[in-house]
Structure formats: structure tokens, C-alpha cells
Amino acid sequence: MNGDPFADLHQARxxxxxxxxxxxxxxxxxxREVSGSDPQGAVSVxxxxxxxxxxxxxxxxxxxxxxxxxxxxxxxxxxxxxxRERLEGWSRSLEGTDWERRAERLDADxxxxxxxxxxxxxxxxxRPAPSEPPELDLRYVLPRRLDEVAEEMxxxxxxxxxxxxxxxxxxxxxxxxxGGQVAVTxxxxxxxxxxxxxxxxxxxxxxxxxxxxxxxLADARDRLAAGASRGPSAHQLxxxxxxxxxxxxxxxxxxx
Numbered sequence: 682m683n684g685d686p687f688a689d690l691h692q693a694r695x696x697x698x699x700x701x702x703x704x705x706x707x708x709x710x711x712x713r714e715v716s717g718s719d720p721q722g723a724v725s726v727x728x729x730x731x732x733x734x735x736x737x738x739x740x741x742x743x744x745x746x747x748x749x750x751x752x753x754x755x756x757x758x759x760x761x762x763x764x765r766e767r768l769e770g771w772s773r774s775l776e777g778t779d780w781e782r783r784a785e786r787l788d789a790d791x792x793x794x795x796x797x798x799x800x801x802x803x804x805x806x807x808r809p810a811p812s813e814p815p816e817l818d819l820r821y822v823l824p825r826r827l828d829e830v831a832e833e834m835x836x837x838x839x840x841x842x843x844x845x846x847x848x849x850x851x852x853x854x855x856x857x858x859x860g861g862q863v864a865v866t867x868x869x870x871x872x873x874x875x876x877x878x879x880x881x882x883x884x885x886x887x888x889x890x891x892x893x894x895x896x897x898l899a900d901a902r903d904r905l906a907a908g909a910s911r912g913p914s915a916h917q918l919x920x921x922x923x924x925x926x927x928x929x930x931x932x933x934x935x936x937x
Contacts (some may be wrong), residue, residue, distance in 0.1 A: 723752070732764075737898060822927045855867075856898060867905050
């Protein structure tokens with residue numbers, strides 16, 4: 682920070698936008714189509730972009746590969762295998778990018794770290810100036826007063842829950858098949874567990890098992906979506922972020 686409040690606000694805004702762009706570019710490298718299976722090959726799981734299973738498939742000869750009482754563990758193992766495949770694929774994709782250099786530059790140029798201005802001056806001649814990244818389109822954003830935007834931000838979040846120890850535990854939602862013999866529990870971005878009644882599964886065809894798994898997964902997704910709708914939506918958060926950026930882009934608003 683250089684002591685000029687307006688210049689400091691602009692510098693902070695540019696830093697925040699730089700972090701947002703880096704995170705967005707890194708997310709673009711996440712593999713979209715990934716599958717995994719349990720070690721015995723009885724179950725395969727295809728991941729959706731949101732980190733939840735898109736489809737769970739039990740093979741026709743599953744009983745030759747897994748016992749009925751181990752079927753739910755096989756679903757979990759297949760899901761974990763798909764997660765590992767996605768993570769490894771993401772790591773390989775990132776190897777061809779300059780994300781580490783960009784992250785180091787953001788850290789070195791951070792306006793929130795003591796001595797940042799000095800480091801910027803020292804490094805200015807050591808590296809070429811980066812090309813200007815695209816700016817947020819704020820042409821149609823009509824921000825309200827800063828206190829109004831801040832008040833809405835506070836109202837959207839349960840600050841007590843964020844500060845409390847329970848915040849570390851994600852809210853979970855359990856969906857069940859039509860007959861209740863299969864249950865899938867999910868949280869935002871992950872499958873937590875799967876249970877299959879072994880007595881019911883014994884002797885069932887792969888077609889019937891796949892149908893029950895699909896029903897339970899769809900029910901869990903519906904419950905998750907309904908529960909998530911109680912919190913701030915991505916559209917709301919995006920709008921508030923753009924309002925905040927528009928305010929920072931026009932420091933004269935702080936004089937109101």
C-alpha cells in the first residue's frame with residue numbers, strides 16, 4: 682500500500698481480479714469426463730462436473746466379483762477411484778500451464794503484504810510486463826451505496842455458523858430408491874456414502890441394481906438442490922461481487 686487510499690483501493694481491486702482469473706483458468710483445466718471402478722471391477726462411477734456421481738453402473742456379473750454385503754463399499758471405492766483419476770488428470774493438465782508463476786507473481790505483488798510495494802519495484806525490471814487480462818464487464822452494473830451492498834452481504838451469510846465449529850461439517854442430504862433398499866448421501870461437491878441392503882441385493886440383476894442406484898442418486902441430488910437453495914445463489918454472489926468491483930472502480934462513491 683502506498684498511502685493514497687484511492688490508489689490502494691484500485692491496487693486491491695486489481696489483485697482480487699487477478700486471483701479470480703487464476704482460479705477460473707485453473708478450474709478450466711479440470712477434466713470433465715472421468716470414470717473409476719472398484720478393484721474387482723464390479724462397479725463403475727462416472728463423475729459429473731460438480732464432483733457428484735453422474736452415473737453408477739453395476740456390471741452384469743457383479744456377484745462373481747463382489748459379495749452383496751460389500752456392494753456399497755464397492756460403489757464408494759469406484760467413486761474414490763474416479764476422484765483420484767480427476768485429480769491426476771487435473772495435475773497433468775496444469776503441468777502445461779504457468780499457474781505456479783502466476784500464483785507467485787500474485788503473492789509477490791499482493792497489496793495486503795507488508796513491503797509489497799518494494800518487491801514490485803525490485804521485480805519490475807526483472808520480468809516483462811504481463812499482458813492486460815480482460816476486465817469484468819461492469820458497463821451495465823449500477824451499484825448501490827456501499828453500506829447497502831455490505832448489509833446485503835452480511836444478510837446472505839450466517840456469520841455465527843461460519844465462525845462456529847459446526848462450519849467445518851458440510852450439510853448432507855440422503856436420497857433413497859423407490860423401495861428404500863438403496864441410499865446415497867451427498868454434500869455439496871461430493872458423495873459422502875452409499876448403502877445397499879445386502880439381503881435385498883442378493884440375487885438381483887444388474888439392471889435392477891442400477892435402477893435403484895439411479896433413483897437414490899437422483900433423490901439425493903434433488904434434496905441437495907433444495908437445501909442449497911436456502912443459501913445465497915451463484916447469481917446473487919456474482920451480482921454482489923460485480924457491485925463491489927464497480928464501487929472500487931469509482932472511488933468517488935466513498936465520499937457519499
